[in-house]
Amino acid sequence: MKHITLNVNGKDYILDVQDNWTLLQVLRESLHLTGTKYGCGTADCGACKVLIDGEPKNSCVLPAWRMEGRRITTIEGISRGRELHPVQQAFIDAGAIQCGYCTPGMVISAVALLDKNLSPTADDVADALDNNLCRCTGYKKILEAVLLAARRMREERT
DSSP states (O other): OEEEEEEETTEEEEEEEOTTOBHHHIIIIISOOTTSOOSOSSSSSOTTEEEETTEEEEGGGSBGGGGTTSEEEOGGGSSBTTBOOHHHHHHHHTTOOSSOSSHHHHHHHHHHHHHHOSSOOHHHHHHHTTTOOOSSOOSHHHHHHHHHHHHHHHHHHO
16 A cells, blocks of 8 residues: 555545556546546556646556656546536537547547647647547547637637
């Protein structure tokens, strides 16, 4: 058992965790942040994606104790108070959500991309979402949603 402090969505949590607990387990079971999904447990599907110091990472393979001192952002932490993040709103507006299981990971990956590049090409978006699997769509509406969010975020800045 390790005694750690995790910074999740801007708040510090003091926890006792087993050496073999993943960040995903701690987020869902200890902190009750269930927006981050368990999909494969092998970092292949992206359903468990979170931001670690601004970089999208698969939380299902990250030892929780190794995340001490890192800034962790989950899908619950990207909204602006009660207002959805522009990527979340664009997913709704573009009809990019079907079953919704992959959506948190897709949104997290898109947010990471747009934090670095507000003028991505469709290829840039496809590359950013490469490690996120969706079994419901052909990704067309998801790509459209990310490009829509980018446009709106550029307009918001001007």
